[in-house]
Amino acid sequence: MAQDFRLPDLGEGLPEAELVQWLVAVGDTVALNQTIAEVETAKAVVELPSPHAGTVTALHAAPGDVVAVGSVLISFDTAAVPPSAEAASASVSAAAAPASEPNLVGYGAAPRSAARPQRRARVAGTVAAASDTAVLEAAPHDAIQFADVVERAVERPRSTPPVRKLAKQLGVDLALVEATGASGVITRADVEAYAERVGAVTVAPVAAASAEPVETFELPRSGEAGERTTRTPIRGVRRVTAEAMVRSAFTAPHVTTFLTVDVTATSELIASLRADRALQEHRIGIMAVAAKAVCLALARHPGLNSKWDDAAGEIVEHHYVNLGIAAATGRGLVVPNIRDAQELTLVELADAIRGLAETARSGRTAPADMMGGTFSITNVGVFGVDAGTPIINPGEAGILALGAVRRQPWEHRGEIALRDVMTLALSFDHRLVDGEQGSRFLVDVADILREPGRAMLLR
Template structure:
């Protein structure tokens, strides 16, 4: 029995998705809920679990293809005329208990760790190991790979994230030859770098290399090959981010106000917390303290924690804080949010921020994590920038940009002293927040960063 599986609506209402990579191949035998592919929507990279157990009969798209929702993505040979076993609902059923309907794929992602990986058919001849004939040809044309570097290819597609695949491509490294060192089996940037260094240290040239004029250039490799431009399709997260920013900029009237504040007391507090052995693993930094300050200030200035519902003709005021944390990734800007951040302690906020950042960098931020935010923070200071005019995340009334913390002369208790100083920039929707409200909110946040003990006085 042949069963087709169409690309489902991934819970975002988006009409299409780009196939990043297949985790299986035709002829593979897969188990229920096993990861079969990675697809990139306009919001995130999502792992597709298999809704059936059986043999892969056909793949109907190639990596890089944009597939419309509802189009046939993959075909299974389930054998006989028996009804297929379908994937379980996210948390209500186990793998062994069949569901009654095809699941919404968002939220249950990959199969549990330790589950079976695809069983690839071995292609070999004459008793030799099943090594691809292109293993050497796929290396840089002028390189000779030593026998010690020609290893048997894995019997499954290598697992990695989009940024790592791009990095490997830029180095000319074949991921099929790279061994993952982590327990998860996912190839990391460090794994690629280690492999590239090992090969680079042992490779030899078959022909003399003509002298090359030394130049210093920041242009990508294609520029050195004579190409004067590089064209990259606008799709995925980059496309979604651009559309959202244009929509925000031309829908909500933005106002940005700035305030430079002495944060020496905050940096001293952070230093004392880092010195506490019981707190060292939590990585508490300025971002976490600012997040706590924002949550406290939003309780006093609710206009900054609201949204403009044009369709209903209403202003919706939130009595909770879903705090967005802007994260720059290789795929573009993503803003996952911390749910009910107002209920978290400083330590819990620090852990949540670190978790969101690590997930975003690995390209695994789910669409659900980027929906429903009420206010956002962006830390431009990590790039050495003092201030900026951030654009609102659509549907939110405010966003706070944190500038770099700089040691500089500052007035302190009637004298000039070296102090830690930072600039805050608040952008807000002038339909919801007037200048007085925005300014008072910013001053409240600054007061907490200036004297963290003041947080004890707020409710």
């Protein structure tokens, strides 16, 4: 029986998604709840599990296409399911998906351990034609591996969008790269190691903080031809971030106040914690200490932990802290938040920040993790910047920017000494917070960073 699968609402209320890659092909036998594709919304890359067991009869979109919610994405013939596939489907259906796995609206997601699609054998000539023969000649041992790949007709290599982008920039064919991790997903390190081994030529430098190709203006050189500009469609994270920032900037009256503080004591605390072998794996840094300081200060200044509900004509004050952590990724800026951050210890905050950052950079942040934030922190200091005027995340009252920690001459106990100094910048919504409240909040945060022991005195 023919069955069409339409792109579901992914639980974000977004009207469309971009198809990143197919993990199945026409003719593949697919088990129920197997991952069939990766799609990228404005907030995250999501794996789509199959709602049917059967044979793929048609793919209605190509990688890079933007598909509207409700449009037919893939078609199946469920009558042609062999007994082995039916058994596999039954076993997958019986297994309960872990609570941490994301669910799509209308049906459950598959566990990551679900079996991969069964592929029909491909024609070796077709695959070989798509490969980089120069790379094969440079690495005969990998050519043997490639021949084995064709012989076994394996599926398309699994990787994340940033890794695929890196591979393209380095001129690396992912079909020749072996995943070293237990998950079977090709990582950035796998691609870089392969490129170094075979001497792949870098096509373009990788910019760590760049989210999109940058429009360039260059004078043409003698004897060279080519485009003088690069145009990139405005969509995905870049589009949604832009819309949110414009809405915030022209809705909430922003005020930004600055304070430069001696954080030497915090630097010494971090150094001592990192030297403790029992804590080394937690990677406690300035961001975690600042997060703890913010949570403590918000309890004393609840106006910074509220939102302006224009529709209801109310100010909503939160009695919890969902702390947003701004993360620069290959797809743009995302701000996932730590739920009930006020309940976490310094070590737990450090672990949560690290986890959010790693998930965001891999493009796997769940949409729910970017909703419901109450206050945000952004660390511009990692880029060598001393200060800035951050724009408030819509629906929040404030955002704190951390500048770079610099060793410089500073007044200390009546003398000039070399100290660790950083600048804090607080932007707040002047409808909710006046200058006095904002300043007192910032001073409280700075006092904790200046003397971390003061946190013992706060409730």
